[in-house]
Amino acid sequence: MHATRKTYLSAAGKDWLLPFYDPFTKLLGVETVHSKLIRQAAISSGHRVLEIGCGTGNLAILAKRLSPAAEVAGTDPDPKALARARQKAQRRGAALQFDPGFAEELPYPDASFDRVLSAFMLHHVKPEGKPLALRQAFRVLKPGGSLHLVDFEEGQHRAGGLHGFIASIVHSRHGSSPQHIVLGLIQGAGFKDSQEVAHETTIMGRIVYYKAIRPPS
Numbered sequence: 001m002h003a004t005r006k007t008y009l010s011a012a013g014k015d016w017l018l019p020f021y022d023p024f025t026k027l028l029g030v031e032t033v034h035s036k037l038i039r040q041a042a043i044s045s046g047h048r049v050l051e052i053g054c055g056t057g058n059l060a061i062l063a064k065r066l067s068p069a070a071e072v073a074g075t076d077p078d079p080k081a082l083a084r085a086r087q088k089a090q091r092r093g094a095a096l097q098f099d100p101g102f103a104e105e106l107p108y109p110d111a112s113f114d115r116v117l118s119a120f121m122l123h124h125v126k127p128e129g130k131p132l133a134l135r136q137a138f139r140v141l142k143p144g145g146s147l148h149l150v151d152f153e154e155g156q157h158r159a160g161g162l163h164g165f166i167a168s169i170v171h172s173r174h175g176s177s178p179q180h181i182v183l184g185l186i187q188g189a190g191f192k193d194s195q196e197v198a199h200e201t202t203i204m205g206r207i208v209y210y211k212a213i214r215p216p217s
């Protein structure tokens, strides 16, 4: 019997577009979004931090730069994106671990991280995979640890003007993560105090930041 190969939607939608992902997202101001998410996560020295769907590693590398005494890892199913992440980390002298893996089956033991971060990843996951991904984030978090997630809100590709045009490029094949569904998924995975921390309208569309805590045991 042949095992079925799990597929994924890569960072830029197609492999040949991957070299353009970093310059394009820099232009769109994604680094500012990453910085906000990291601030919300309040990472302390000694924390173990995991980014799920880390792509080319920008958020994870920034988290390590801002909190050098934290241990930071990133995981993504795309080996080409991970190769870029590793090269970038090495060039910057940042010690991070990048591991291949799907958010739906994280390659880490239970209760091994203080923070789980996720940026613009959830809308890449198929609907049936989203509850699994949130349950896995819950599983790998230590009791008392927290999840910090940012993603596009629903319907941005229908907005007008420049913002609507850029949103349609960014989202055309990717879809979005309706807010009530994300909060429902987070709660369904067992998290406590799940909340929308902030939302904002960016050139890419409207984005929402969430925070949730794995209850202390």
Ligand SMILES: C[S@@+](CC[C@H](N)C(=O)[O-])C[C@H]1O[C@@H](n2cnc3c(N)ncnc32)[C@H](O)[C@@H]1O
Pocket: 008, 009, 010, 011, 012, 025, 052, 053, 054, 055, 056, 057, 058, 059, 075, 076, 077, 078, 081, 101, 102, 103, 104, 118, 119, 120, 121, 124, 125, 126, 129
């Ligand atoms: C838009 S990129 C975001 C990358 C990075 N988080 C950032 O903010 O720059 C989405 C990433 O999700 C990854 N991805 C797609 N399906 C996934 C899955 N099932 N589990 C984990 N990551 C996945 C893609 O390979 C891609 O690198």
